[in-house]
Amino acid sequence: MQNQTASLPVSDTESSARSAGRPRSEASRLAILDATRRLMTHTSVRDLSIEAIAKKAGVGKTTIYRWWPNKVAVVIEAFAEQLDMHMLTAGNETPSENLARQLDRLMRQLRGRNGKIIADLLAEAQSDAKVLEQFNQFYMQSRRNAFGQTILNGQKSGEFSEALNTEMAVDMILGPIFMRLMRQEAGLDEAFAAEYPVMAIHALSA
Amino acid sequence: MQNQTASLPVSDTESSARSAGRPRSEASRLAILDATRRLMTHTSVRDLSIEAIAKKAGVGKTTIYRWWPNKVAVVIEAFAEQLDMHMLTAGNETPSENLARQLDRLMRQLRGRNGKIIADLLAEAQSDAKVLEQFNQFYMQSRRNAFGQTILNGQKSGEFSEALNTEMAVDMILGPIFMRLMRQEAGLDEAFAAEYPVMAIHALSA
Amino acid sequence: MQNQTASLPVSDTESSARSAGRPRSEASRLAILDATRRLMTHTSVRDLSIEAIAKKAGVGKTTIYRWWPNKVAVVIEAFAEQLDMHMLTAGNETPSENLARQLDRLMRQLRGRNGKIIADLLAEAQSDAKVLEQFNQFYMQSRRNAFGQTILNGQKSGEFSEALNTEMAVDMILGPIFMRLMRQEAGLDEAFAAEYPVMAIHALSA
Amino acid sequence: MQNQTASLPVSDTESSARSAGRPRSEASRLAILDATRRLMTHTSVRDLSIEAIAKKAGVGKTTIYRWWPNKVAVVIEAFAEQLDMHMLTAGNETPSENLARQLDRLMRQLRGRNGKIIADLLAEAQSDAKVLEQFNQFYMQSRRNAFGQTILNGQKSGEFSEALNTEMAVDMILGPIFMRLMRQEAGLDEAFAAEYPVMAIHALSA
DNA sequence: AGGTAACCGAGACGGTACGTCACGTCTTTAC
DNA sequence: GTAAAGACGTGACGTACCGTCTCGGTTACCT
Structure with a gap:
C-alpha cells in the first residue's frame, strides 16, 4: 500500500479538470483525522462514535458521512501513515x-x-x-x-x-x-x- | 468442558442450602436461550439485542440482566451444547x-x-x-x-x-x-x- | 372542555386496574409541560423543538414521544388550563x-x-x-x-x-x-x- | 395587482442603466417558478424546500436565495397569475x-x-x-x-x-x-x- | 397459617448515537 | 457579476437500545 487514502483521488497532479463546486475542505479533513486519532487514545474503535469525532473536530456530521462510509474507514485513514x-x-x-x-x-x-x-x-x-x-x-x-x-x-x-x-x-x-x-x-x-x-x-x- | 453453564450453580443436587424467596424460573431461562438461538439464525452477535431477546422470549429485560452479565454470556450459554x-x-x-x-x-x-x-x-x-x-x-x-x-x-x-x-x-x-x-x-x-x-x-x- | 388532558386517563378514581409496569412519571410530565411553557415565552410554536423541551425538562426525548404524538400536543396540554x-x-x-x-x-x-x-x-x-x-x-x-x-x-x-x-x-x-x-x-x-x-x-x- | 412580481424590477424597458456583469437568467427564473408549481401539486408550502426547488429546476440554491428572500416569496411569484x-x-x-x-x-x-x-x-x-x-x-x-x-x-x-x-x-x-x-x-x-x-x-x- | 424474601412480567425512565434532511452560507469554475 | 455545483457547520428529526428503576403479582422458604 502506497499510502494512498481511499477518499482522496489518486492523482490530481496535472490533470487539472477540477469539477465545479466548492472544493473539499482540507482543513476539515485533517481536523477529522486528528480528532479521530486523539479520541482513539482513550477509546476503542467500538466505542468511537461519528458524533464524537464531529464534535471534537468542530465539523458537521454530514461532512464525515459525505466522505467516509463508516467509522472504520475514518480510523483507517487516520492511522494510514x-x-x-x-x-x-x-x-x-x-x-x-x-x-x-x-x-x-x-x-x-x-x-x-x-x-x-x-x-x-x-x-x-x-x-x-x-x-x-x-x-x-x-x-x-x-x-x-x-x-x-x-x-x-x-x-x-x-x-x-x-x-x-x-x-x-x-x-x-x-x-x-x-x-x-x-x-x-x-x-x-x-x-x-x-x-x-x-x-x-x-x-x-x- | 462438561456442558456446565456459567450461570447455573454447579450442583443443586442435594446440597439443600436453598435460600428463601422465589426460585429462578427454569421456564424463563429456557425461553431466553431458545429465543437467542432463534434470533441468531438471522442476526449477528453484534446486531443481537437484549431487548429483542426479552421480547421474543416473553420475558422482562431485568430477568436477563439478573442472570447474565451481557449478551455474549447469553449467546455462550445458548450455544454451549x-x-x-x-x-x-x-x-x-x-x-x-x-x-x-x-x-x-x-x-x-x-x-x-x-x-x-x-x-x-x-x-x-x-x-x-x-x-x-x-x-x-x-x-x-x-x-x-x-x-x-x-x-x-x-x-x-x-x-x-x-x-x-x-x-x-x-x-x-x-x-x-x-x-x-x-x-x-x-x-x-x-x-x-x-x-x-x-x-x-x-x-x-x- | 373540562380540563381533561388528552394524555391522562379520564378517571382513575376507583377503577384501579393499574396495568403492569412502571407507572408514568408525574414528575417528568410536569417538567415537560413546564419546560414547554417556559420555552414558549421566547419562541413560537414553529421554532419550538422536542429536543429543546427534553433538554430543558431534563428528560429523554423518548419520554416525550411516548406520550405525545407531536409538539403541538405538548403545547396544547401545557396551555390547557x-x-x-x-x-x-x-x-x-x-x-x-x-x-x-x-x-x-x-x-x-x-x-x-x-x-x-x-x-x-x-x-x-x-x-x-x-x-x-x-x-x-x-x-x-x-x-x-x-x-x-x-x-x-x-x-x-x-x-x-x-x-x-x-x-x-x-x-x-x-x-x-x-x-x-x-x-x-x-x-x-x-x-x-x-x-x-x-x-x-x-x-x-x- | 397587475401581475407584477416582487422580485423583478418594475421596469427595465428602456432605462438602459444596465449594470455590468452577466444579466439575470430568465431561463433560471422560469425554471424555478415552474419547478415550484410542479412540486406544489404534491406537497404543502410547509414541506416545500428550497433544496427541492433548486434540484428540480436544475439551478443552484444560491440563485434562489439571491432573488427571493424565502420560499414563500417564490411560491407567491409562482402562483401570482x-x-x-x-x-x-x-x-x-x-x-x-x-x-x-x-x-x-x-x-x-x-x-x-x-x-x-x-x-x-x-x-x-x-x-x-x-x-x-x-x-x-x-x-x-x-x-x-x-x-x-x-x-x-x-x-x-x-x-x-x-x-x-x-x-x-x-x-x-x-x-x-x-x-x-x-x-x-x-x-x-x-x-x-x-x-x-x-x-x-x-x-x-x- | 403468615410472613418474608427473591423472583417475575411489564414497561417507563434518562441517555447516547444513529443516519438523514434542510437550512443558509461559502467557495470554486465557467460563462 | 451571475450562474451551477456542491461542500460547509448547524440543528433537529424520529428511532433503537442501553442499563436502571418501579410497579403489581407470584412462589417458595421459614417460622
Missing part, C-alpha cells in the same frame, strides 16, 4: 533472513496501541462485509502479498518446502501472530517475538 | 493421527453457522476484557488444552520437535485456522480443510 | 347580553401571549390533518359549541334571525375575530374589542 | 349585487388547490412578520381594498349601515370565509358558498 509498512524486500538477504526481519517488523508494529487498533478493526470487520473488505484492502492484503513474495522466493531458492501453496503458507505464518494479538493476555510479548520467527521458518522449511 | 467439543483422546492413534483428527473435527465445527458465531464472539471479545475472559473460559481454553496435550504427547513420542514450547505450538496450530475463519472469504473451505492438517503436522515435526 | 374557558351560560342575561359577554371574554383571552399561541396552533394545523383535529378538539370545538348554544337561545327568544343555520352563524361570529388575530398588525385592539360585539349582534339580529 | 383576481367594479350593479358577485368569485377561487395554498401562506405568515407582510401585499390587501370600496359604495347608497367602519366591515365579510378555509373539514362547500353572500349582505344592511 502510522500503520503503513514499507515492506522493502531489501538487499542481499536470504529468504529466511528476510522473512525473519519482516516478522520482526510486523510484531513490533502490532505491539502497543497500533496492535489494539488492528485487532479492533479485524473485530469490527466480522460483522460487516464492507468493513472486512476495507480492512483487507488497507491492511491485510499488502502484508499477505509481501510475505507471499518472500515465501515464493524461499521456495525458488529451495529453502522452503514446495509442498505449500502460498496462500496457506501465509496463513500459517501470519495466523499465529494474529492469534496472539487477539488473545491479548500475554499477547505479542518479548518472549514470543524472540522465538516465533525461528519456529515460523522451521515450519516452512523443506 | 452445540459448541462443546468432546475432545476424547481416543484409542490407539499416534499423536500425529490424533492431531489430524482433532483439527478435522475443529474445522468441521467451524464451518457453517457455528463458525460465524465463534468469529463474532472473538470479535466481541476485543472490546471488552470480561467478554474475552468469558470466551476463553467457555471456548478457547478447552481447545488449547486439548491440542496442548496432544502436542505434549507427540513431543514425548519423538514425533514433534522439542524446540517448541507448548503455548507457542498451540498458537501455531490454531492460529492459521482462526485466521482463515476471520478472513471469511474463502475461509475454511474444503481445500484448506483437506490440506491443512498435513502441513500443520509437518510444521511441528522434529 | 390557561386557555380553558369556562363558558358558563350565566344567570338572567338575554342571549344578546350573553353573546356580548362571551365575545368579550374570548377577545380578552386572545390578546397577548395566548392569542399568539392560538394563532400559531391554527397555523400549524394547516399542514397536518391530525394536528387540526387536535386543535379542534382541544380548543375550537368547545368555543363553537358555546357560541352555538347562545345563538340557538337567541333564535328561540326571537332576538336572532331564524334564517341562519347555526354553523354558519358561528362562523360569522368567530370568523372576524380570528381574522383579526391572524392579521396581527392592529389585531384585536381595544377599539375593535369595544365595537365588535355590537356589530356581531346586529349581524345576527332578526 | 393564478391567484390574481381582477376585481373589476363592474357596470350597473347595486353595491349588494356587486358584493355578492365578489364573494362568489373569491370563494370559487379558494376552492380546490389554490385555497390550500392561500391557507398555507396565511399559516406560514404566522411565524414570520416579513412573510405576513409579503402575503398582505401580494394577496390580502388587494382583496380588502376591493371589498372596502364596495362597502363604501353601499354605505353611500344607503344600502349598508353607516355604523360600520370599513376595516371592521371587511373583517366581518372576509373573516367567515377564511375561517371556513382554515377549518378545512366541510370548508367552503357548495352549501356555504350558496348561502353565505345573502347572510353577509344582511349583516351589513342598514
Whole structure:
C-alpha cells in the first residue's frame, strides 16, 4: 500500500479538470483525522462514535458521512501513515533472513496501541462485509502479498518446502501472530517475538 | 468442558442450602436461550439485542440482566451444547493421527453457522476484557488444552520437535485456522480443510 | 372542555386496574409541560423543538414521544388550563347580553401571549390533518359549541334571525375575530374589542 | 395587482442603466417558478424546500436565495397569475349585487388547490412578520381594498349601515370565509358558498 | 397459617448515537 | 457579476437500545 487514502483521488497532479463546486475542505479533513486519532487514545474503535469525532473536530456530521462510509474507514485513514509498512524486500538477504526481519517488523508494529487498533478493526470487520473488505484492502492484503513474495522466493531458492501453496503458507505464518494479538493476555510479548520467527521458518522449511 | 453453564450453580443436587424467596424460573431461562438461538439464525452477535431477546422470549429485560452479565454470556450459554467439543483422546492413534483428527473435527465445527458465531464472539471479545475472559473460559481454553496435550504427547513420542514450547505450538496450530475463519472469504473451505492438517503436522515435526 | 388532558386517563378514581409496569412519571410530565411553557415565552410554536423541551425538562426525548404524538400536543396540554374557558351560560342575561359577554371574554383571552399561541396552533394545523383535529378538539370545538348554544337561545327568544343555520352563524361570529388575530398588525385592539360585539349582534339580529 | 412580481424590477424597458456583469437568467427564473408549481401539486408550502426547488429546476440554491428572500416569496411569484383576481367594479350593479358577485368569485377561487395554498401562506405568515407582510401585499390587501370600496359604495347608497367602519366591515365579510378555509373539514362547500353572500349582505344592511 | 424474601412480567425512565434532511452560507469554475 | 455545483457547520428529526428503576403479582422458604 502506497499510502494512498481511499477518499482522496489518486492523482490530481496535472490533470487539472477540477469539477465545479466548492472544493473539499482540507482543513476539515485533517481536523477529522486528528480528532479521530486523539479520541482513539482513550477509546476503542467500538466505542468511537461519528458524533464524537464531529464534535471534537468542530465539523458537521454530514461532512464525515459525505466522505467516509463508516467509522472504520475514518480510523483507517487516520492511522494510514502510522500503520503503513514499507515492506522493502531489501538487499542481499536470504529468504529466511528476510522473512525473519519482516516478522520482526510486523510484531513490533502490532505491539502497543497500533496492535489494539488492528485487532479492533479485524473485530469490527466480522460483522460487516464492507468493513472486512476495507480492512483487507488497507491492511491485510499488502502484508499477505509481501510475505507471499518472500515465501515464493524461499521456495525458488529451495529453502522452503514446495509442498505449500502460498496462500496457506501465509496463513500459517501470519495466523499465529494474529492469534496472539487477539488473545491479548500475554499477547505479542518479548518472549514470543524472540522465538516465533525461528519456529515460523522451521515450519516452512523443506 | 462438561456442558456446565456459567450461570447455573454447579450442583443443586442435594446440597439443600436453598435460600428463601422465589426460585429462578427454569421456564424463563429456557425461553431466553431458545429465543437467542432463534434470533441468531438471522442476526449477528453484534446486531443481537437484549431487548429483542426479552421480547421474543416473553420475558422482562431485568430477568436477563439478573442472570447474565451481557449478551455474549447469553449467546455462550445458548450455544454451549452445540459448541462443546468432546475432545476424547481416543484409542490407539499416534499423536500425529490424533492431531489430524482433532483439527478435522475443529474445522468441521467451524464451518457453517457455528463458525460465524465463534468469529463474532472473538470479535466481541476485543472490546471488552470480561467478554474475552468469558470466551476463553467457555471456548478457547478447552481447545488449547486439548491440542496442548496432544502436542505434549507427540513431543514425548519423538514425533514433534522439542524446540517448541507448548503455548507457542498451540498458537501455531490454531492460529492459521482462526485466521482463515476471520478472513471469511474463502475461509475454511474444503481445500484448506483437506490440506491443512498435513502441513500443520509437518510444521511441528522434529 | 373540562380540563381533561388528552394524555391522562379520564378517571382513575376507583377503577384501579393499574396495568403492569412502571407507572408514568408525574414528575417528568410536569417538567415537560413546564419546560414547554417556559420555552414558549421566547419562541413560537414553529421554532419550538422536542429536543429543546427534553433538554430543558431534563428528560429523554423518548419520554416525550411516548406520550405525545407531536409538539403541538405538548403545547396544547401545557396551555390547557390557561386557555380553558369556562363558558358558563350565566344567570338572567338575554342571549344578546350573553353573546356580548362571551365575545368579550374570548377577545380578552386572545390578546397577548395566548392569542399568539392560538394563532400559531391554527397555523400549524394547516399542514397536518391530525394536528387540526387536535386543535379542534382541544380548543375550537368547545368555543363553537358555546357560541352555538347562545345563538340557538337567541333564535328561540326571537332576538336572532331564524334564517341562519347555526354553523354558519358561528362562523360569522368567530370568523372576524380570528381574522383579526391572524392579521396581527392592529389585531384585536381595544377599539375593535369595544365595537365588535355590537356589530356581531346586529349581524345576527332578526 | 397587475401581475407584477416582487422580485423583478418594475421596469427595465428602456432605462438602459444596465449594470455590468452577466444579466439575470430568465431561463433560471422560469425554471424555478415552474419547478415550484410542479412540486406544489404534491406537497404543502410547509414541506416545500428550497433544496427541492433548486434540484428540480436544475439551478443552484444560491440563485434562489439571491432573488427571493424565502420560499414563500417564490411560491407567491409562482402562483401570482393564478391567484390574481381582477376585481373589476363592474357596470350597473347595486353595491349588494356587486358584493355578492365578489364573494362568489373569491370563494370559487379558494376552492380546490389554490385555497390550500392561500391557507398555507396565511399559516406560514404566522411565524414570520416579513412573510405576513409579503402575503398582505401580494394577496390580502388587494382583496380588502376591493371589498372596502364596495362597502363604501353601499354605505353611500344607503344600502349598508353607516355604523360600520370599513376595516371592521371587511373583517366581518372576509373573516367567515377564511375561517371556513382554515377549518378545512366541510370548508367552503357548495352549501356555504350558496348561502353565505345573502347572510353577509344582511349583516351589513342598514 | 403468615410472613418474608427473591423472583417475575411489564414497561417507563434518562441517555447516547444513529443516519438523514434542510437550512443558509461559502467557495470554486465557467460563462 | 451571475450562474451551477456542491461542500460547509448547524440543528433537529424520529428511532433503537442501553442499563436502571418501579410497579403489581407470584412462589417458595421459614417460622
